[in-house]
Amino acid sequence: MLKNTIRTIPDYPKAGIQFRDITTLLGNAESFRAAVGQLAAPYAGIGIGKVAGIEARGFILGGAVAHQLQAGFVPIRKKGKLPHDTVRIGYSLEYGTDEMEIHRDAVASGEKVILIDDLIATGGTATAALALLRSLGAEVIAACFVIDLPDLQGAKKIRDLGVPVLTLITFDGH
Ligand code: AMP
Numbered sequence: 001m002l003k004n005t006i007r008t009i010p011d012y013p014k015a016g017i018q019f020r021d022i023t024t025l026l027g028n029a030e031s032f033r034a035a036v037g038q039l040a041a042p043y044a045g046i047g048i049g050k051v052a053g054i055e056a057r058g059f060i061l062g063g064a065v066a067h068q069l070q071a072g073f074v075p076i077r078k079k080g081k082l083p084h085d086t087v088r089i090g091y092s093l094e095y096g097t098d099e100m101e102i103h104r105d106a107v108a109s110g111e112k113v114i115l116i117d118d119l120i121a122t123g124g125t126a127t128a129a130l131a132l133l134r135s136l137g138a139e140v141i142a143a144c145f146v147i148d149l150p151d152l153q154g155a156k157k158i159r160d161l162g163v164p165v166l167t168l169i170t171f172d173g174h
Contacts, residue, residue, distance in 0.1 A: 002038075003169045005031040006147065017174060020147050022057060022118050036061065038168050039116065039144045040068040048141065049111040050074045054129050055081075055100070057118035061146065065116055074106040074113070076129045087135055091128035100125075102132045109137030119147040120167065121174070123154025130163060142166055149174060 005025040012019040025031045039061065052074040053062025059075060066073040079088060079099040086101040107113055113133055120126055126143055133140050143158050148167035152174065155165040 002031055002034060002146075006169065008171075018171070020119055020171060022146060025146070026060060032064075035146055035168060036064040036068060039146070039166065040065045042166060043069055043114055043141065046141070047112050048114055050107055050113045050138070052076055052102070052107070052113055052115050052129065052133055052138075054115070054117040054125060058116050061118060062116035065114070065144075074102065076100055076102050076132060087132055089128045089132050089135075091124050093124065094122075100128055100132065102136065104136065107133060107136045107138045111138055112141050113138040114141050115143040115163075117143075117145055119149070120145045120154040120158070120165070121149045121152045123152070123157035126154065126158055127161065130158065130161060147171060 005028050007021040007024040009019040009021055048069050048071045050072045051062045051066035053059045055077045063073050079101055082101050082103055085104040087104055088099050088101045090097050090099045115129055140163050142164045144166040146168050148155050148170045150170050158165050
C-alpha cells in the first residue's frame, strides 16, 4: 500500500508539524513506479504538452510523469534560479512570504498542462503555480499530488479555481 511507504517525522521542521517524507516512497522501486503510474494514467492520450513540477519534490515526480506521458517538463522554481526571462509571483507561507518563477517561454498559449507536487496542504503554493501557468496562457487540465492534507482545504481551493485535483493518499491533520 502506497501510504505505508511514506515516513512521518513528528515535529519537523518545527513543533506541531507532522512532516510527510516521500523519500521512502521514492526509494522503493515498486511504490515510486506505482505513484508515477497513478499520477499519469488519467492524462494519457489527451494531448498533454507539458508537465509542470514545483521545486523541489515536484521535479522528481513531474519528470517521471512527463516521461510517461511523452510530454515536456517545466520547472517552477524559487526566485533567482531560472536563467532566462521569467514571470514571478509572490505567495504566502505559514510564516512570511516567498516568490516563485517560471520561464516566460516555457509553455505556449493554449497548451495543455498538468501541475505536479508531492503534497498539498493549504494550497498556497499550488495556487501561485497555477497563476503562473495561467498567466502564460496554459490550459491547466489538472493539479496532481501524491498526498492531500484535506483538513487544510488546499485541494478545495484549487477546485474552486476551476482545476480538477487528483490526490493518491490522504492524512488527517496538519
Ligand atoms: P501549501 O502551500 O500549504 O499547500 O504547502 C505545500 C508545500 O509545502 C509542498 O511543496 C509540500 O512539499 C510542503 N509541505 C507542506 N506541509 C507539509 C507536510 N506536512 N509534510 C511535507 N511537506 C509539506
